[in-house]
Amino acid sequence: MLLHEYLRQSAHRSPDKIALVTGQTRHTYSSLSSSARGLAAFLHANGLQKGERVAVYLDNCVEAVISIFGILEAGGCFVVINNTAPPERLGFIANHCSARFLIAPQHRLDLVHKAQALCTTVPQLIITGNNVGHDIGTSFESACKAQPSTSIPQIIDLDLAAIIYTSGSTGEPKGVTFAHRNIDSAVDSIIEYLENNSEDVILGVLPLSFGYGLLQLLVTFKTGARLVLEKGFGFPYELARRIKDERVAGFAGVPTMYAILTQLESLANEDFSSLRYITNAAAAMPPPFIPKIKKIFPTARIYLMHGLTECLRTTYLPPDQLEQRPTSVGRGMPNVELWISDADGKRLPYGQTGELVVQGSNVMLGYWNDPVTTARVITAGRYPWERVLHSGDLFRQDEEGYFYFVARKDEVIKSRGERIAPKEIEDVLYQLDEVHEARVIGVPDPILGQAIRAEIVLKEGRSLTERQVKAYCREHLEDFKTPTVVAFVPALPKTAGGKIKRTGDIAPTT
Amino acid sequence: MQQEHIQTEVADFIRKNFIFSDTKKLNNDESLLGSGVVDSTGILELIAFLEGKFQVKFADSDLVAENFDSVNKIVSFVSRKTTGAAA
Numbered sequence: 231m232l233l234h235e236y237l238r239q240s241a242h243r244s245p246d247k248i249a250l251v252t253g254q255t256r257h258t259y260s261s262l263s264s265s266a267r268g269l270a271a272f273l274h275a276n277g278l279q280k281g282e283r284v285a286v287y288l289d290n291c292v293e294a295v296i297s298i299f300g301i302l303e304a305g306g307c308f309v310v311i312n313n314t315a316p317p318e319r320l321g322f323i324a325n326h327c328s329a330r331f332l333i334a335p336q337h338r339l340d341l342v343h344k345a346q347a348l349c350t351t352v353p354q355l356i357i358t359g360n361n362v363g364h365d366i367g368t369s370f371e372s373a374c375k376a377q378p379s380t381s382i383p384q385i386i387d388l389d390l391a392a393i394i395y396t397s398g399s400t401g402e403p404k405g406v407t408f409a410h411r412n413i414d415s416a417v418d419s420i421i422e423y424l425e426n427n428s429e430d431v432i433l434g435v436l437p438l439s440f441g442y443g444l445l446q447l448l449v450t451f452k453t454g455a456r457l458v459l460e461k462g463f464g465f466p467y468e469l470a471r472r473i474k475d476e477r478v479a480g481f482a483g484v485p486t487m488y489a490i491l492t493q494l495e496s497l498a499n500e501d502f503s504s505l506r507y508i509t510n511a512a513a514a515m516p517p518p519f520i521p522k523i524k525k526i527f528p529t530a531r532i533y534l535m536h537g538l539t540e541c542l543r544t545t546y547l548p549p550d551q552l553e554q555r556p557t558s559v560g561r562g563m564p565n566v567e568l569w570i571s572d573a574d575g576k577r578l579p580y581g582q583t584g585e586l587v588v589q590g591s592n593v594m595l596g597y598w599n600d601p602v603t604t605a606r607v608i609t610a611g612r613y614p615w616e617r618v619l620h621s622g623d624l625f626r627q628d629e630e631g632y633f634y635f636v637a638r639k640d641e642v643i644k645s646r647g648e649r650i651a652p653k654e655i656e657d658v659l660y661q662l663d664e665v666h667e668a669r670v671i672g673v674p675d676p677i678l679g680q681a682i683r684a685e686i687v688l689k690e691g692r693s694l695t696e697r698q699v700k701a702y703c704r705e706h707l708e709d710f711k712t713p714t715v716v717a718f719v720p721a722l723p724k725t726a727g728g729k730i731k732r733t734g735d736i737a738p739t740t
Numbered sequence: 741m742q743q744e745h746i747q748t749e750v751a752d753f754i755r756k757n758f759i760f761s762d763t764k765k766l767n768n769d770e771s772l773l774g775s776g777v778v779d780s781t782g783i784l785e786l787i788a789f790l791e792g793k794f795q796v797k798f799a800d801s802d803l804v805a806e807n808f809d810s811v812n813k814i815v816s817f818v819s820r821k822t823t824g825a826a827a
Binding site: 289314337461462464465466467468471486490494495496497646677678697701704709710 | 756758759773774775778779781783784799800801802803804805808809
């Protein structure tokens, strides 16, 4: 099914049903659908061609939801960019995917203008917020009121639907590119194993710029259920209250969230009986969390899962296996074939560690504008029409076919469930004139999964403070990439060839 | 006077730990999370700081946006808490 049909068909079936709750506002399927069709008409009338990209630089809000479906409805490809991205990154992405339009909030115009300056072809602005002046761009509100268009070209499920930007090991963002059918396939598999239905209320806390967050919206709209969309996890007690008041049935989180939730002792006495399931992905759930989560949410089934942006989702552990295999992420979800391969592409038997390889309709088309990196991760299968994805995640399998995550093949740090390339942060550190050498490593952290530790060797006679370094990183990186700890060290561990090692122990500070 | 003191302490803490800059403006009415000044784990650090600094204990149910999502909201909530404790 085409992704924008999710909204259309749900609006057709239950026009007056509340589809989305944002803050105190409730939105029906029909109102969202008519706004999305208006936006589509506006984009089409203003020259958006099939497959062209529209960047969405918004947090989790109703305008972001309308944008996603409106862009698809017009035959375009949506690119949601994390709303904490600094102007350099926003500009890089908008330019990299040659975004034709950029949808952004009025209160961040300064930053948007800086980003636009980095684009070879400047994207046309559509601005959310009240009283948007004609001089700064088109108001989102008025764009959504455009007369629905009848001349939008035929869209098929092989057409481009979305690009999700993620950190590569080189530090440059990579644009993971999907056709409608790739995402739709993942959505169908998820609905099947989570047994989602139209009565569900799903709590969406993860950002829509993140595959796992986006899936919450898509699964909800395909089943005609309701999404309670939150801007983030800042106030855990508030979310707990949301679960109670909105009778939430499903909640998707990352271990950092569960670490925080399980610290709130008073939650154990609250009534969360509406909760049917919770899911975990993006980083491994520490087994000690599980009994604590069960205590707070006794009615919820716990699904441990694994996914990667390049195919959205791979495995889930059926909840009845949790007791027996709390460290497993389960088996392949429906319609996905998984196996473990050695460096030469040979399938490995049970018990051996190798790279997880994925085949399925959910596998991305490739990295946007990057055939070299794409060819490294997507290779031919047994037959010429088969394509297999090399996940970069090392796994082993037990005799009954359950998968266990072992490590990343590269040096990517997982903090708060986000994938972070050490090199990207190191590149920023090296921009500081005082820095002689730097490395960034992940260190275990009970809340973050991994905390980011930056180690710096200063040039002779120069000085810097931890605060200065963090301030500089904060200005040039998304907030979740700012190092948690900055240590000044006399030397860094090196390989025999003189390269700085990114693995191993933290460098001594004295 | 008390309120001014709380405001200075809170703004200092945010500047030192989240903004890292003395020149960047901190708008006291702006949503800390919404504007991206403080992220979700940062809010918890901020709350731990407030408990230590002003000798107050927050209940889990206090940890909501209406009490903590801007400098001004924090100032008024903390001063209510501290005067409440004194009474």
